[in-house]
Amino acid sequence: MYEDVEEILLDEDAIRSEVARMGREISKDYADRRLHLIAVLKGSVVFLSDLMRALTVPVTADFISISSYGTPTPAGVVSIRKDLDEPIEGRDVLVVEGIIDTGLTLSYLLRNFRTRNPASLKVCAFINKRAQRIIDLTVEYVGREIGEQFVVGYGLDYRQRYRNLPVIGVLKPSILDRHT
């Protein structure tokens, strides 16, 4: 996998310290509350598993899977493939994302979740890629801001591969070019 990576943006130590920082920040903000994490499959799973262990407040977790139609996606054309198992009404919800790119996925999810009347609704993303943002969003907790690079690893994929890479790396353009 490493042979397909041009540059390592976050190595394992950097990831560990970002997650620990986020864990401290979130635990402080939600002190004396119960936090309900909603992970957006599949890109968030590695981050979620680390983040939840860095939190010192009681947490519960649920998962949602969505599909989007085509790329580029017409704004908001997203559908739920696997919905939440539990209601979120009255709960303090934190959406956990691996990466936010155009913002279309999250914008759809936030609109959808708001209709379910949570007590609070915030967002946590390990990677925030604002360069390609189509919809402006507030992201309360961010691991790392990146530029336009195509990144993989730590749960993030390219054609379903590289999710198990333990670092966040920039994919070589030659790998992307093969499929464009």
Ligand code: PRP
């Ligand atoms: C990725 C990522 C986010 C979404 C962000 O998911 O995990 O959910 O894209 O992109 P956006 O801000 O442009 O909407 P993807 O559809 O690749 O599925 P995956 O999580 O299963 O890899």
